[in-house]
Amino acid sequence: MKIFKHLHHYSRLNAVQFVTFRTQDSLDAYLNQLIGSDLEMSKKQWRIDQYLDKSREGAYLYGNMICLLAAYLKSLESNFYDLIAFSIMPNHVHLLFTQKTGLSCLMQKLKGESAILLNQVLGRQGKFWQKDYYDKQIRDERHYCIAYEYIKNNALKAGLKDADKRFYGIHEEPQL
Template sequence: MADKKRPLQPEAEWHSRGYLPHWEAGENPQSITFRLADSLPVELLQRWTQESESSERSPNSTDRRRRYEEALDKGHGEALLVHPDAGATVQSALLHFDGVRYRLHAWSVMPNHVHVLSTPIDGHALSAIVHSWKSFTALQINRALGRQGTLWFPEYFDRRIRDEKHFETVRYYIEQNAVAAGLCARAQDWAFSSAAHTRLR
């Protein structure tokens, strides 16, 4: 007799909007990064594309993500999330449905991108969760800063967490990101991050 699927472990589903592949992994922790539309120079992205096309060996997903995140930490673009109102808006959006649509484990709202470690709750797709964060915050931030136009880059990175060691490595990376980027001396000094919060997660 075949084993029945666990009700809280939906079958994983790959999908793409033409930019990056995404995996709807059900109730599994996911590392997510989404960024502002102007957070990476067009010239840099074009060079990466040319290098990838001319190289016999394309960078794997880990190398590609590391390269993107190192570039993001340079703070390119308007870096609008450094504004207290903007940073607070994103953090509030992340916390709003914690325990309802997902379990939020760690986060850091950087000047031009956002890192999140969370587990979708059964019935809530990761793509829908990220879309809700971005659509709500775009409206609120544009209004608060008196601006118009696209705020977020349309895509995001996601990665399924493999095990407990991977989970702790990713959480540490997220909470230490502001320190690594030279924005503060201690992780807990970066206001818009889980490191600055004392609540149990």
């Protein structure tokens, strides 16, 4: 089975980025097979997201964990990004933001500090987030609107009863 070690990440200051990352424990045999497949990256990521929406593997983000992670994501705004929208799913997170610093630095801080915080509250140890993440720079207004609506509707589409607590957006009508 072909497993890629690192995804290529595109980082540019002031770029609008769509980023998805997932819990370490959400990885199972099916996801590992999908990750190692030769599918085009956007199709692969779409299938991964569809699977994660239904999977309970690594699903730690419920109740207070949603509020805790949402507050942490908002706390990074002044130095690392301008937050546009996010959706906290049970085992993964979608973010839309304008980059203020290097993407790898931002993601290392975000995932590292939130992992410590979430592990502490959950009374667990070890890796919380999968090492890698998916990112896509937004190309134009149409792409922006698609990403914003995807994030906005992800929890609803997955049928989560607490969907209203899982989405944050700066506005209802996305504009570039």
